Amino acid sequence: MIADSIARLRTDFGIPVDAGVRGPVPLHRFFDEIALSHVAIPGLNCGRVVEHLLAEGSKVEPFDDPAEPLAGFLYFAGNFGHAFVDADDILPRRRFSAAHELGHAVLHRERMGRYRADSKKTLFEDDDSMDELEREANQFAAELLMPEAVVRARAAEFESFHGCCPLGVLNYRLAAELLVSREAMRYRLKNLGVGDER
Amino acid sequence: MSADREVVRKFFRQYSGTAVGATPIQPTLQVEDDESNDAIDRTVERPEDEWAPIIIREAPAKPGEYPERFIDGSQTGEPVLCVRAPRGWPIPMVLSEIGAVALRSVATGRGGLAFEREFVKVERVLSFVGDPFPWEEVEGFAAALANHAELVLRVALANRPLEKHNPFDYEIMRSQARARAQQEMTTLERLALSQHREVATLVDGPLSRVMGSPDTARALVVGAAKTQSSNHLHEKGWRTLFDLKPGQRTPVYRCESKGTEGGSFPVAMWFLKLAGGPQLAPNWGHIRVEVQWGQFVKKFASDFGFVDRLSRWLIDARCRTDSYARMPVSLDPIVRAEDSLKPLFTPLAVLANRLYRTAGLFRGGEL
Numbered sequence: 001m002i003a004d005s006i007a008r009l010r011t012d013f014g015i016p017v018d019a020g021v022r023g024p025v026p027l028h029r030f031f032d033e034i035a036l037s038h039v040a041i042p043g044l045n046c047g048r049v050v051e052h053l054l055a056e057g058s059k060v061e062p063f064d065d066p067a068e069p070l071a072g073f074l075y076f077a078g079n080f081g082h083a084f085v086d087a088d089d090i091l092p093r094r095r096f097s098a099a100h101e102l103g104h105a106v107l108h109r110e111r112m113g114r115y116r117a118d119s120k121k122t123l124f125e126d127d128d129s130m131d132e133l134e135r136e137a138n139q140f141a142a143e144l145l146m147p148e149a150v151v152r153a154r155a156a157e158f159e160s161f162h163g164c165c166p167l168g169v170l171n172y173r174l175a176a177e178l179l180v181s182r183e184a185m186r187y188r189l190k191n192l193g194v195g196d197e198r
Numbered sequence: 199m200s201a202d203r204e205v206v207r208k209f210f211r212q213y214s215g216t217a218v219g220a221t222p223i224q225p226t227l228q229v230e231d232d233e234s235n236d237a238i239d240r241t242v243e244r245p246e247d248e249w250a251p252i253i254i255r256e257a258p259a260k261p262g263e264y265p266e267r268f269i270d271g272s273q274t275g276e277p278v279l280c281v282r283a284p285r286g287w288p289i290p291m292v293l294s295e296i297g298a299v300a301l302r303s304v305a306t307g308r309g310g311l312a313f314e315r316e317f318v319k320v321e322r323v324l325s326f327v328g329d330p331f332p333w334e335e336v337e338g339f340a341a342a343l344a345n346h347a348e349l350v351l352r353v354a355l356a357n358r359p360l361e362k363h364n365p366f367d368y369e370i371m372r373s374q375a376r377a378r379a380q381q382e383m384t385t386l387e388r389l390a391l392s393q394h395r396e397v398a399t400l401v402d403g404p405l406s407r408v409m410g411s412p413d414t415a416r417a418l419v420v421g422a423a424k425t426q427s428s429n430h431l432h433e434k435g436w437r438t439l440f441d442l443k444p445g446q447r448t449p450v451y452r453c454e455s456k457g458t459e460g461g462s463f464p465v466a467m468w469f470l471k472l473a474g475g476p477q478l479a480p481n482w483g484h485i486r487v488e489v490q491w492g493q494f495v496k497k498f499a500s501d502f503g504f505v506d507r508l509s510r511w512l513i514d515a516r517c518r519t520d521s522y523a524r525m526p527v528s529l530d531p532i533v534r535a536e537d538s539l540k541p542l543f544t545p546l547a548v549l550a551n552r553l554y555r556t557a558g559l560f561r562g563g564e565l
Contacts (some may be wrong), residue, residue, distance in 0.1 A: 008296065013485065020346055021341075022335075022341070022344035023340050023341030024337045024340055024341055025337075026337060026341065027333075027405060028333075031334075038334075040332065091331070091336060091355060092355075094336070100521075148492050158389075162389060162392070163393060164392045164393055168459075169385055169386065169392065172385050173385065176353075178357070179336065179337060179355070
């Protein structure tokens with residue numbers, strides 16, 4: 001289902017996966033096409049989101065615990081959506097958080113209510129108790145930022161040119177190319193079963 | 199002879215005075231602290247208080263006990279651009295060419311040995327601290343450079359400095375960018391090491407740097423570290439190291455690094471004096487030899503005869519080219535590997551000019 005959603009977005013927006021092209025997935029184009037704004041706020045929490053929205057002239061009621069540190073936050077007012085990420089996170093994590101919020105916007109718009117607040121634990125830790133929506137948003141982010149076709153194409157290049165595909169090297173280079181964290185890439189490679197342990 | 203001169207001579211005789219020349223500056227030894235990640239056992243071969251130089255026996259190494267494959271990496275890079283982050287921090291961009299090569303020694307028909315290059319990879323990298331910039335801008339920038347036909351430049355984002363550093367410190371930003379390029383080079387060395395696991399291999403530098411995590415199932419891997427920044431030795435160990443003559447080694451000790459990416463990396467180590475002669479500073483002329491602890495114990499049954507045979511092989515393979523600045527701590531196969539890699543690099547000025555042209559900068563001037 002999630003793969004289908006991403007494939008549909010790619011077709012609709014004219015952003016196909018092309019493993020021959022190097023570099024990160026143009027995540028910002030998906031935001032542009034969906035008309036979802038994204039903002040990075042230092043020390044992200046609900047209180048700061050409210051401050052930001054009020055400063056922009058939006059009328060908002062306070063959300064949950066205003067001081068709880070967050071990695072991402074998604075808010076809709078009518079048809080206009082705003083995705084927030086923590087500006088203090090490293091760049092790959094900010095991108096993953098943004099893609100995660102995009103996932104909520106695409107997959108859960110009808111189910112999520114007015115907003116969705118995501119803690120760091122939700123986004124960056126593998127937790128069995130994670131709810132379905134969070135798990136799906138994480139999967140959306142992983143599949144969007146680390147396309148299977150690109151991962152498999154790079155692994156095939158290693159095999160073709162060097163006769164081996166060491167997992168650590170593949171992980172390091174793909175994470176650098178796709179601007180994602182090595183932890184996220186390691187998890188993706190494990191799920192796809194790509195790369196030699198040695 | 200005047201009494202004054204005799205006093206001077208006596209002083210130097212008494213305290214082993216030797217002439218030293220302009221040997222390369224070595225890194226300052228790390229200060230031991232409570233968070234030291236290395237667990238050291240110096241009693242592997244001898245009790246700590248019985249450490250003394252060991253004369254290496256002449257027995258030749260047996261097949262499998264000496265390396266036949268040699269891996270070296272190289273990096274040339276300089277900051278060529280500086281941008282200001284949204285908060286005003288100066289962010290140098292280091293343009294580097296990095297590469298790794300593997301040479302293999304093969305028998306020639308005339309009973310000699312020759313080296314064949316069986317792996318080589320050279321890449322261009324632009325490294326900088328990227329965290330201060332909006333992700334959407336870095337994303338577009340990285341994709342544009344990676345697909346630029348003339349440049350084919352991979353963007354590698356460096357870690358931002360620790361909080362204790364001032365982000366307005368240009369030098370700390372530069373060192374982070376350089377470290378990232380260095381890491382890219384290490385990754386290429388690791389790729390070279392992943393091939394031909396059945397062949398005994400020597401890598402230039404500490405094993406944990408190139409291997410990341412232990413792999414004892416493969417053929418012997420030897421690390422040869424030229425520079426020493428870790429303080430592994432006790433006082434008697436240091437005196438033993440400085441007493442070494444060419445062809446001698448220290449006793450073997452065990453070092454387990456805990457902070458490596460693979461978690462823990464135990465290694466059997468010893469120092470080996472390759473070269474002596476006039477005007478060598480006491481911290482020059484020896485290398486630290488490393489073998490995975492698991493291989494030393496299981497594959498070589500903790501045999502110190504193996505240590506001697508490998509050491510003898512390394513001494514025989516030492517570089518003898520006087521004109522090479524690092525000759526006293528270099529091994530000939532590694533020098534050859536480096537020599538086969540460097541000519542493949544594009545002059546940095548050419549690459550920088552291509553980047554300036556792409557960036558709309560002319561002759562390195564302003565936009």
